[in-house]
Amino acid sequence: MPQTKSWIVPTLYIFFLMLPIYWLVNMSFKTTNEILGGFSLYPKEFTLENYITIFTDPTWYTGYLNSLAYVGINTVLSVAVALPAAYAFSRYRFIGDKHLFFWLLTNRMAPPAVFALPFLQLYSAVGLFDTHIAVALAHTLFNIPLAVWILEGFMSGVPKELDETAYVDGHPFWSFFIKIFIPTIAAGIGVAAFFCFMFSWVELLLAKTLTSVDAKPIAATMTRTASTSGYELGLLAAAGTLTIIPGAFVIYFVRNYIAKGFALGRV
Amino acid sequence: MALELKQIEKVVGRDVHIHPTDLVLEPGSFNILLGTTLAGKTTLMQLMAGLDRPTGGSVHFNGADVTGKRVQDRNVSMVYQQFINYPNFSVFENIASPLRVAKLPETEIKRRVGEIAELLKLSAMLDRKPSELSGGQQQRTAMARALVKDSDLVLLDEPLANLDFKLREELREELPKLFGDRDCVVVYATTEPTEALLLGGYTATMHEGRVTQFGPTGAIYRNPKDVISARVFSEPPINTAWVVKEGDRVALGNVAAWPAPDVLAGKPDGRYQIGLRPHHVLPLRADAADVPVAGEVLVTELSGSESVVHFKVGNETWVSLAHGIHAFDVGETAELFADMRHAFYFAPDGGLLAA
Numbered sequence: 001m002p003q004t005k006s007w008i009v010p011t012l013y014i015f016f017l018m019l020p021i022y023w024l025v026n027m028s029f030k031t032t033n034e035i036l037g038g039f040s041l042y043p044k045e046f047t048l049e050n051y052i053t054i055f056t057d058p059t060w061y062t063g064y065l066n067s068l069a070y071v072g073i074n075t076v077l078s079v080a081v082a083l084p085a086a087y088a089f090s091r092y093r094f095i096g097d098k099h100l101f102f103w104l105l106t107n108r109m110a111p112p113a114v115f116a117l118p119f120l121q122l123y124s125a126v127g128l129f130d131t132h133i134a135v136a137l138a139h140t141l142f143n144i145p146l147a148v149w150i151l152e153g154f155m156s157g158v159p160k161e162l163d164e165t166a167y168v169d170g171h172p173f174w175s176f177f178i179k180i181f182i183p184t185i186a187a188g189i190g191v192a193a194f195f196c197f198m199f200s201w202v203e204l205l206l207a208k209t210l211t212s213v214d215a216k217p218i219a220a221t222m223t224r225t226a227s228t229s230g231y232e233l234g235l236l237a238a239a240g241t242l243t244i245i246p247g248a249f250v251i252y253f254v255r256n257y258i259a260k261g262f263a264l265g266r267v
Numbered sequence: 268m269a270l271e272l273k274q275i276e277k278v279v280g281r282d283v284h285i286h287p288t289d290l291v292l293e294p295g296s297f298n299i300l301l302g303t304t305l306a307g308k309t310t311l312m313q314l315m316a317g318l319d320r321p322t323g324g325s326v327h328f329n330g331a332d333v334t335g336k337r338v339q340d341r342n343v344s345m346v347y348q349q350f351i352n353y354p355n356f357s358v359f360e361n362i363a364s365p366l367r368v369a370k371l372p373e374t375e376i377k378r379r380v381g382e383i384a385e386l387l388k389l390s391a392m393l394d395r396k397p398s399e400l401s402g403g404q405q406q407r408t409a410m411a412r413a414l415v416k417d418s419d420l421v422l423l424d425e426p427l428a429n430l431d432f433k434l435r436e437e438l439r440e441e442l443p444k445l446f447g448d449r450d451c452v453v454v455y456a457t458t459e460p461t462e463a464l465l466l467g468g469y470t471a472t473m474h475e476g477r478v479t480q481f482g483p484t485g486a487i488y489r490n491p492k493d494v495i496s497a498r499v500f501s502e503p504p505i506n507t508a509w510v511v512k513e514g515d516r517v518a519l520g521n522v523a524a525w526p527a528p529d530v531l532a533g534k535p536d537g538r539y540q541i542g543l544r545p546h547h548v549l550p551l552r553a554d555a556a557d558v559p560v561a562g563e564v565l566v567t568e569l570s571g572s573e574s575v576v577h578f579k580v581g582n583e584t585w586v587s588l589a590h591g592i593h594a595f596d597v598g599e600t601a602e603l604f605a606d607m608r609h610a611f612y613f614a615p616d617g618g619l620l621a622a
Contacts, residue, residue, distance in 0.1 A: 159349055159351065161347045161349060161351045162351055162353070164313075164316075164318050164338075164345065164347075165345065165347070165351045165353075165409075165412075166353075166364075167318065167337075167338045167339055168316065168318070168338055168343055168344060168345045169364045169365040169368055169412065170339050170365055170368035170369060171339070171364075171368055172339060175368075180353050180355070180356075183354075183355035184353070184354050184355060186355075
């Protein structure tokens with residue numbers, strides 16, 4: 001193919017990739033009547049009404065706050081627990097270490113639906129039902145193994161002589177771990193946190209099952225589209241657009257590290 | 268500050284990394300561990316430092332048993348072959364790290380880091396991150412960190428191996444000066460016999476987890492205790508062969524024969540081993556007493572001023588190292604001249620036969 005035509009394929013690729021997202025954004029600026037009325041490539045009656053509703057109506061914006069709350073708790077919890085675990089896997093040999101490491105990953109092979117019922121029963125029994133902690137804890141089941149797997153790859157890339165040098169200098173273990181080791185693998189922590197964030201942010205089934213009112217996630221709010229005035233498609237599209245933003249924001253910050261993670265063969 | 272290893276041993280699973288070893292390193296001495304990779308140099312150093320626990324035996328420092336003591340409580344320093352620095356700290360903080368842990372006053376830290384940085388030519392780089400330095404500067408930072416505190420034991424594990432040869436020569440010259448007026452025990456691991464000779468001090472030759480010989484570097488080079496120590500301490504490798512003594516003659520297969528030396532006088536006839544350093548095998552006859560050895564040339568390496576000829580002698584490969592350019596064709600049968608008066612004679616079990 002001549003050099004001058006080489007832009008065609010990437011352009012088509014990006015076009016098809018962006019089309020659904022454009023359509024979502026497009027819809028979010030239309031009125032429901034226009035959406036249902038016919039086909040238009042851009043909003044004829046441009047309106048911010050949908051966004052205003054979301055930011056002013058508590059049933060909508062608390063959904064976002066709830067989601068951000070449990071996603072935040074989950075991310076911090078997963079990474080905090082995974083750090084020492086990954087360190088042990090990367091630095092020490094113990095009986096069954098390789099099997100245990102693989103077993104951790106198999107946790108991700110079960111569909112979340114399997115755990116929905118036992119979790120609902122368990123959390124109701126201990127009084128955690130409909131709290132942010134409940135969803136955050138449920139998501140750690142999938143996120144901790146993932147975070148351990150990613151962090152172990154980054155940690156194994158750091159020579160163990162760094163640990164030894166720190167001990168020789170007189171640093172106790174925790175001083176070395178917090179002041180020297182964690183900053184050294186900051187990129188890995190960023191990547192692990194990103195994947196925990198994304199999984200927790202998009203997971204719907206467990207989040208919806210374990211909550212009713214107080215901790216209801218945005219995705220659950222969005223499933224109730226029908227109201228007295230019929231289908232509120234514009235509102236739904238605006239909510240969808242807002243749901244994409246945190247992910248895009250986080251991806252922007254960790255994009256270079258993710259490339260590094262891929263190079264290590266772990267992401 | 269003497270370091271004493273008593274019957275120290277390291278076994279991992281079924282692999283013996285260090286066979287029971289005794290070693291006494293004197294205060295203020297520069298000690299070299301010489302051996303090929305996997306000879307156990309690094310393991311022995313980790314046992315000395317306390318980074319690894321011995322499976323048997325004990326480590327003593329100034330008479331006190333420190334075997335189970337944590338490395339943090341031992342006052343040791345270590346420099347590795349890889350350039351190990353804390354990537355998130357500036358060069359200044361890297362060097363200051365052991366002093367910060369020891370909670371020295373800020374002015375004292377500044378003074379000592381400044382001094383050592385001056386000595387190792389790092390003064391201009393103190394604000395940079397280690398990743399912004401060249402390899403030589405990174406390694407000098409690691410050394411500065413090892414030297415900034417008054418350690419009782421300084422371990423240098425092939426610190427120059429990853430540097431290009433100019434920097435290596437430069438740092439090697441500085442090294443003995445750095446330790447000149449300290450009374451710490453310095454242990455330096457290297458794979459290169461030449462480096463050991465240049466650094467002087469004491470040398471322990473290591474082979475497959477054993478210290479085969481220990482003593483002043485020059486003495487060890489001149490008087491290897493056995494065949495293995497001689498092999499470890501020779502570059503290019505020492506030429507060895509089995510010879511047969513019959514009466515007052517010694518014969519190397521049907522390749523060469525020469526009068527039996529004094530060390531073999533009175534010894535029974537039979538098989539012995541000889542070792543002859545490559546620079547005693549020359550392409551030209553230097554002396555009437557030289558013994559001609561003929562063999563097929565395997566390869567000739569010419570550097571600017573030296574020739575290294577590898578050739579077959581019986582079943583062994585011998586090496587000749589000579590000044591000047593002496594070119595041989597591969598496959599040609601060449602006659603070289605061995606000065607057997609400099610040969611080491613070893614008993615069949617490998618021990619050196621002394622005169």
